[in-house]
Amino acid sequence: MYLEHWELTDFPFENVANExxxxxxxxxxxxxxxLQDAIVRRKGAILLTGGIGCGKSTLTQRVLLGLxxxxxxxxxxxxxxxxxxxxxxxxxxQLGLNPDKQDxxxxxxxxxxxxxxNATSGRGTLVCIDEAQSIPSLxxxxxxxxxxxFQLGGRFLMSLLFVGQPELQQKISALPQLQQRIALNLNLGxxxxxxxMRYILHRLxxxxxxxPILTRQAVATIHRxxxxxxxxxxxxxxxxxxxxxxxxxxxxxSKLVETTIQRYxx
Numbered sequence: 001m002y003l004e005h006w007e008l009t010d011f012p013f014e015n016v017a018n019e020x021x022x023x024x025x026x027x028x029x030x031x032x033x034x035l036q037d038a039i040v041r042r043k044g045a046i047l048l049t050g051g052i053g054c055g056k057s058t059l060t061q062r063v064l065l066g067l068x069x070x071x072x073x074x075x076x077x078x079x080x081x082x083x084x085x086x087x088x089x090x091x092x093x094q095l096g097l098n099p100d101k102q103d104x105x106x107x108x109x110x111x112x113x114x115x116x117x118n119a120t121s122g123r124g125t126l127v128c129i130d131e132a133q134s135i136p137s138l139x140x141x142x143x144x145x146x147x148x149x150f151q152l153g154g155r156f157l158m159s160l161l162f163v164g165q166p167e168l169q170q171k172i173s174a175l176p177q178l179q180q181r182i183a184l185n186l187n188l189g190x191x192x193x194x195x196x197m198r199y200i201l202h203r204l205x206x207x208x209x210x211x212p213i214l215t216r217q218a219v220a221t222i223h224r225x226x227x228x229x230x231x232x233x234x235x236x237x238x239x240x241x242x243x244x245x246x247x248x249x250x251x252x253x254s255k256l257v258e259t260t261i262q263r264y265x266x
Contacts, residue, residue, distance in 0.1 A: 002245035009208035013234040013241070017061045023202050023230075025195045028059060031186050035063045038159070039072075039126055043183035044148050045160045049168050050188030053231025057130060059188060060163050064128065073118050077129045081136055084143035091127055091147075115150050115157035125158040133164035138175055145178040191228035193220070199230065200237060214240075214252035221257045232266060239264040 003011070012021070024032075031048070038046050050056045064074055075094030082090060088107040092099060092114075099110040118125050127147070135141055150157040162168060166187075172179050191199055197219045204213070218240075226232035240252050240260045249256060 002241045005245040005248075006209065006213060006241060007211070008204075010206075011238070012203040012207035012209070013238040015231055015234050017058045019062065019065060021203050021206050022058060022062050023199045025191065025198070027189065027195075028055075031059060031188060032062060032066075034184060034186060035059075035161070036066060038184045039063070039067065039124070039161070042124055042156045042159055044156045045145075045178070045181045046162070046184045046186075047168070047172065047182050048161065048163045048186045048188065049166050051190070051229065052165060053229045054188045054190060055230045056163050056188055058230075060128060060130065060161070064126075067126070071123055073114075073123055073125045075125075075127045077127070078131070080129050080131050080134045082140060083137070084140045087135075087140050087143060094127075095125070111147070112150050112157075116152060119152050119155070119157050126161060127158060128161040128163065130163045131165075132162040133168040133171060135171070138171075141171065141175055141178055145175065145181060148181055191223075191230065191233075193223045193228070196223040196226075196228050196233065199233065203237075212251070213244075215254065217254040218252045218257045221254045221261075225257075225261055235266045236260065236264075239266070 003009070035046065035048065048056060048060065064076065067074065073095055075091050077087070077090055077094065085102070085104050085107070088104065088111065089102055092107055092111055095111075095114060097110050097114055099106045115125050127144075129135070129144075144160060147158060148156055148160065162172070172182065197216070200214070200219060200222070222233060222236055226236055236257070240257055243260050243263065244252050244256055247256070
């Protein structure tokens with residue numbers, strides 16, 4: 001372990017969503033505000049897409065954790081490869097519902113009653129589907145769209161947040177009736193070179209780093225190799241810190257980064 005060598009309190013580049021390590025780039029902050037606004041205003045269907053490893057799940061977690069628990073009922077679906085009835089059942093379970101029967105009509109009736117109860121008490125309901133590009137059929141998308149027909153007083157009883165890779169856009173475009181319900185369509189891109197520097201420094205400082213341990217040239221090499229994709233940055237920086245410890249380095253320079261890339265292709 002390299003924590004002692006670099007005088008760190010935590011591993012700074014773990015590839016798991018962690019609220020402490022959330023990085024607020026200018027773009028991320030705008031997306032965060034847009035998502036929160038759409039959810040609070042119950043805008044119906046919302047779409048967030050981005051390439052593999054760009055930080056969609058991390059951003060989504062930040063949004064969900066920022067919603068007041070007493071004002072929002074949240075269903076988070078992380079396994080989306082479900083049939084229409086399985087999806088309805090999963091939504092009900094995530095909202096704490098347990099209907100006696102698992103047939104479509106019973107699930108829908110139970111869900112509508114719950115949504116209405118939330119709305120009349122001033123509580124919003126959000127169904128967030130991560131990795132939504134894995135939804136196997138248009139029928140499941142259509143079943144979800146029909147949930148937006150649950151309305152009261154001119155407002156949606158629930159919001160749907162679809163999170164997924166770029167191909168999700170194509171799947172939704174195959175259902176014009178759903179595509180027309182998308183009130184907000186956002187895309188999370190890669191980090192620019194300057195944000196790559198800020199991202200790395202933010203995570204190091206959060207992990208307890210109190211001194212400079214990498215050069216600008218090293219960061220430039222990291223950005224060029226990873227294309228500014230956070231997950232790839234994390235993989236490479238973790239390996240760099242490990243190799244740096246083994247070589248008893250006091251700083252990560254571009255030569256060490258290049259050696260790491262050759263030894264640990266990613």
